[in-house]
Amino acid sequence: MKILLVEDNQYLAQQLADALSVQRYTVDVAFDGLEGWEYLQGADYDLVILDVMLPRLDGVSLCRRIRDCGNQIPILMLTARGTSQDKIEGLDAGADDYLTKPIRVDELGARIRALLRRGGYREASPILSWGDLTLNPNLCEVFFSGQPLALTPKEYSLLELFMRNNQRVYSRQAILDQLWSLSDDLPGEDTVKSHIKGLRQKLKAVGAKDLIETVYGLGYRLNSAYLKASKVDQSHSTNETFDATATEIASHSENATNSGKADLRQHYSILLVDHLTTWADTVFSGDSFQTFRVQVVASLTAVQEALTRHWPDLVMVSLSFEPGCDTVLALLQELLQEMPEIPVLILTDGDAFTDRRSVMGYRYAGFLDRSSPVQMILETLQSLLERPSPENPATLLVVSESMATGQLITSLASPWELQVRVLYDLQALWQSLETTPPDLLILDSQSFSGASFEVCQLLRQDRRWGWLPIMMLGTSTPEEIQKAFTSGADDFASLPIIGPEMVTRILNRLERTQVLRLHPDIDRLTGLSQRSAAIQELNRLIQLAKRAQVVNYFSILSIDNLQTINEQHGYQVGDQVLKQVGQCLLQYTRSGDIVARWGGATIVLGGYGATEQEGHEEIALALEQLRNQPLPLPQGESLRITFSAGVTQYPTHGQTLQALYQAAEAALTTARNRGGNQVVTTSQLSDRAPEITILQGDSDLSQALTQTLQTRGYCVTIQPNSQLAQAALLATAQTGKPQILFLAENIAPDSGLKFLKWLMKQPLNSTLRVLWLAKDTQEAERAIQLGAAEYVLYPCETSAILQAFIRLQIIHDLHYSRL
Known part of the structure; x- marks a missing residue:
């Protein structure tokens, strides 16, 4: 968990940061209100600890500004002033809690944990669990099947991050953002890989091999197989951990793969709070509900325990519990506060008017009559859970000599409403990209005599198509896979094509591309x-x-x-x-x-x-x-x-x-x-950066050119006459630093061509380049003959002079970087 501490007392701030770090929190410290505001704009935090008396922007004003932006992050205010009026002012500004100095670290920790529980951070119970793995944030202890794990601070923080967000896949960069503070020297992604490896080894030693799984191309997450295994064990146990019946309906049929293809559809988790368990058994056992996994909780007191074990995609709440409607409404209010992002569906028994009136003012997602036809129930759930398909379906472009490969990918993509275009001629690829850019390009490395690797490289070097996601098809040899990724491919799929694996890879790649685009x-x-x-x-x-x-x-x-x-x-x-x-x-x-x-x-x-x-x-x-x-x-x-x-x-x-x-x-x-x-x-910043001198008679042009070059970070000097320019150029030449002179004919007291002729006879000509501002081509040719490196014809627009200036530097390699 990442915390922002805004405290102007540097000694106290360091003490609190150290204490919170011991409790495995990542802490960023800001020493005034405006710095705290800037931190909030640049990073994501789970909680803010905010002092009231701050320089530049006081804590109450900062709190109010945070809330005015719609940010509902938990805020704990600290102050040396403990009057009721001070607390009222802070709470009215949007603070969630108030703590008076001097501060006890144990009380601060308790208030932080309470705020995180109330703030919708899925900490309904202080004990986090995933199957037989448990983590106690209060004591910083981790157990698997009763065996303790001795973890380093970063390993503990890494595991806690996964367990608090057990439905999320974390990339290495996302882990760096979450677990390293701004004051740390941000390490590379290999550091994350090393910590993951260490954590996996310690989990393996206690029998939790592969508990942290790799999602290819995306990152890491907790392995759901351990959660399922734990549920199977608990179903055979007579020692119940809570006082009510909690039945999980395995509505996903074991015969779902009878067609020879795995079911790759999105599955949704539903928590049903209902004492009439027979209704769920009847409805959700049908084939139409294969994509729903339903957990029934028949007791109101068991809801929080169920939420601790698994976070659902949707909650259904019946209003017909025996203790009365008030108890159910209290539960409903608590659910809506803890899970604002999860839809809550009210389950009724026919008297819709009475039920609607009783929940008036609550932010529920809808009503469902228990007696509704099965098809209506299905459509209601789908409307709340399933994301609508985009107006413009994603497009795949398959490039292969094999007609069978193209036809197979087309048939696999059809149920997902993906448009597929197949090219059997590699030469037609470029025109196809121009006319209809795809969302994913699939190249067959076994076709076109291996030219697909070269095509992949060319696309990666092309500015227009460098972003295009590319999947390579080929044999699963280490050499072939390495060659594909070296060429610039984003993904690799084996030939012959395995249907479910291919679909999964396509959908994952498209989803990732859509996230990046949006x-x-x-x-x-x-x-x-x-x-x-x-x-x-x-x-x-x-x-x-x-x-x-x-x-x-x-x-x-x-x-x-x-x-x-x-x-x-x-x-x-x-x-x-x-x-x-x-x-x-x-x-x-x-x-x-x-x-x-x-x-x-x-x-x-x-x-x-x-x-x-x-x-x-x-x-x-x-x-x-x-x-x-x-x-x-x-x-x-x-x-x-x-x-x-x-x-x-x-x-x-x-x-x-x-x-x-x-x-x-x-x-x-x-x-x-x-x-x-x-x-x-x-x-x-290097010694190769040139110093610029301007010597010409048009003062307006000199001023405009000076501003243009200074905007681009160059040191520019305007010399009024050739004598002063001569002295300055010779002095700089002694340092060996490159120089560029903008020179024209109309200078005082002599002509520009005469001055140029003199310059070319001096020992500084190895470090000096002259850009001549010419009235006509004849004058320009004369200047080039005398030694000018470039020229620009009148009327001398600053844009034309700038282009010649850049060209001059690149040609003579004065300082520009190259690969």
Whole structure:
């Protein structure tokens, strides 16, 4: 569980953080209200501990702001002031609990556990269990079948994460986000793999082999087979753990595979709270209900115990219990508070009007009359549980010489309403991609004389199709599988095709693609991706670039003076600034680039297959556009918005996300130290970055060119005459640093061509490149003959000069990074 502690007393904050870490919580610490707000924008937390007296933004105001955004995270407030009025003010602002200093660690721990139970975090009982595996958060103890497990702190936290979220698959990156705090040096994914391995070995030693299973291509989760095995054992036990009948109906028929194919349909878990168990036996034993697994609890007191054992997809509650309607309504209210995301269906016995009136004001999902026809019951459950199929069904593109392969995949996909197109000619692939882009490409490596591997590599290197999910079909030899993934494939399926396995792989890959496309983790304010989603996507781009041996750019951006804007103009204006920056970046970056809010005023960007220089130019253009769109203020004034950014390149300046972040952050720091309002690359921090001198007679052009180059992080000097320029160029030449001189004919006191001729005779010509601003082609040719490296013809637009400037650097390899 991840906690945010906002406390300005650094000694107390460290003491509390250490105490909570001992209790296996991951703790981030912020020392003022605004820093706490930025942390909340950049990461997901399970609970906030909030001091009232905070600098910059007090705790009550921060609490109110959290609630105003619709965030219902549990909040525990700390204060040295214990009056009733203080507590009322905090609770009215949205706090869930109040604790007065001095703080007892054991009481703090108890209040945290109580808040997590009330906050819908599936901790109905302090003891977490999964089959014969139990975990006691109060004592930090773990047992399997009565045998204790001695776990390291990270192994314990890892197991607790799985047990609290036992229906979820966690990727390695998601585990890093949950179990490592911002103050830690974020390790690589291999660290997670090592902890998983250690935990599995200790579980295996007590007889729980494979209790943590790997979901290929997605991550890790708890193995449900252990839960089922435990239920079988308990059904034969005479020692009941709770006082009521809890019968699980195995409505999934054992003959479901009589057609020779496994049942791959989604199965749903239903908790039925009903004392009339015979009704469930009659209804759910039919073939129409094979996709539902129903657990019947015949006693109201046994509901919480049942929820501890298994978290359902839907709850059905009967109102006809003997103790009376009030008791049932109290249970209903508790269920709705603990499980706001799970639908609750009211089961009635015919008197619908009376029942509806009794539950008026409750947020139930619907009514179901017990006497309804079986088909109506089925349709009601399906409407609440099954997700509607998308308006545009997913499309598969199969490329194979085998007609049998194409026909088999088409038949397997048909029940799932997937559209399948089959190509038997590899040459037709590119045109097909252009006309109808698929959601998944399936390549047969046994066709086309093995050319499918080369096609996969070409797609990974293509900016337009680098994102496309690719599944390779082939023989299951280690060499073939390795070759497929080295070529850039996302998945591999064996030939001959095994129907159920193929369907599962297709559906999993499509679901993962849909999640990535929809970007559910969107920052509400800016419309950009949130940090957690960006981390996964950026790591994915790194892996794709590694396979395809191409470069990526990575950038960190910070809005200049956002805190001052908030203080002077209010947070509503600050929010508008964030929105405008986000929209501008989305407009000027490529459609496939990652643009995400990292937290507070910080935004990160990443682009697959794009160089540092290309990302540099995209972001600089966005900055120039942003400066030209001042934000109108209510008083009739306007606000000029700028930002600072650092840009780096994979793998030149880093081969992990952490290394790239550090490299880009160093460039960002340089941009800030220079006054902000510019974009600096990592390459510009090296000794190879050129110094720029402008010597020409048009002052307006000089000023415009200076601003354009300074926006891109270059140090620029305008020289008024050739004598001063001569002295400065010679002095810089002594350092060996590269120089670029923008030179024109109209200079004082001599002509530009005469000055150029003199320059080429000096010892500095090995470090100096001259870009000539020419009036006509004749003058340009003369300048080139004398030694100019590039020229631009009048009228000299800054965009044309910039293109020549970039070309000059790339040709002469002054400082730009290459793979």
